[in-house]
Amino acid sequence: MIPFSILDLSPITEGGSVAESLENSRQLAIAAEENGYKRFWLAEHHGMKGIASAATSLVISHVASATRTIRVGSGGIMLPNHSPLVIAEQFGTLAALYPGRIDLGLGRAPGTDMRTAQALRRNMEASGNNFPNDVVELQALLGPAADDQKIIAVPGADSNVPIWLLGSSHFSAHLAGMLGLPFAFASHFAPDMLLSALEIYRERFTPSAQLDKPHVMVGVMGVAADSDEQANYLFTSMQQSFVALRRNARGRFPPPVESMDNFWTQDEKIFVDHAMSYAIVGGLETIRRKIGAFLDLTRADELIVSMPIYDMEARLRSVKLFAEAQNQAESFASTSSETSKFE
Structure with a gap:
């Protein structure tokens, strides 16, 4: 059976509050688990009056604490908004709190308008262009620490949190295939390149320590x-x-x-x-x-x-x-x- 999962943005409804939205996400995850869904992912957006999941790792913990078996993760963390070390520490902590249940989906879009992105990143010169290098750095921080490794994520090192690449174009399809990572396509709002991106990913896929086939x-x-x-x-x-x-x-x-x-x-x-x-x-x-x-x-x-x-x-x-x-x-x-x- 093809696994089904849920992507949630903790929507803040007209007449509702942030607290109510976060509780709704919690109840939605409980229902998803009861109904056999495999994953419950939350998305990082900033400066959006209708979305309460900006502090994504915190909301993941809020949801994971209310469930027992469903995998909980990010769909996704917008990596250019953060240093890889910070994300390794956050998701290493989540993996320690909820062993075997945490996913780390990564995107390279800002998840907001450019002014808010500037406030998040400070240095816009070193943002999306560094995404491939940041993914590789994050993989290393979440893997076993080498004897001569100068920077170690604690928690994080050797947590081996599974990484997914998310995308709505060919860029992440190429990168996910090259790195041998699972690939999630955002066809829920970006339909144009769906089939061609999947074809590129499958054709370019190289087996890795995380994944042996697309x-x-x-x-x-x-x-x-x-x-x-x-x-x-x-x-x-x-x-x-x-x-x-x-x-x-x-x-x-x-x-x-x-x-x-x-x-x-x-x-x-x-x-x-x-x-x-x-x-x-x-x-x-x-x-x-x-x-x-x-x-x-x-x-x-x-x-x-x-x-x-x-x-x-x-x-x-x-x-x-x-x-x-x-x-x-x-x-x-x-x-x-x-x-x-x-x-």
Whole structure:
């Protein structure tokens, strides 16, 4: 069975608080564990009024302390915002607190606007361009310490926290293949290079101490409900959020609306529909079909779902329905006729 996981941003809803958002993430992780999900990842974003997961390693610990078996990690840590030593110490600490359950997904985007990135990094000259070297340095800090090693992460050294590379373009596909690391593609908001990036990664993959063959996880936005109509209604929260992103008017995560017609322009609709090309939205039968088609298209080893739903009870219901759909996803993918187009 293809493992399913959840990507969470600890959304701060309109009328809600940061404390409520962090508790919702905790409850979502508990539900994910109860329903058999493999991983629960949190994403690093900064300066976003609607996202509470900026201090990602702290939120990972908050979630991991409430669960027992599910893997918890980052999807991802934006490594150019940090020194590799700091991340090695943070995730080495997490690995000591929650042995065998911590993942470290790494990205090279800032996860914010450039002014906030400047405040985070101070030196923008040494940022994304150093990403490959920083990944290699971080690998060394998390591995066994050499006898003559001058800088040692404590905690961190010999924790061997598994590293994933995250990406939405060919850059990380090349790098993940070259370093022999698992690769997660952000197709939940960046669909354009999905298939070509996966092809590059698989073709260029070199076995490593961590991984002997390519391993791919793909992301989708997902909203499951008891009917297609209800799911499409709930999904309008994410559609509004993406319109606000395009307008550079970021705010808290909005409640759903009956119709988007009076909210967005035609150009904005085209932008959002394209970004959400692979979104899996609907009732149980609809999401079963779409999951199968998407897995057939990508030949992915894992699926990670971001569930942008305003109401917490509806979010928990979506977690349960995706878990039910998982039971048939693999068999559907093997017999699906939708191999050339995801609908």
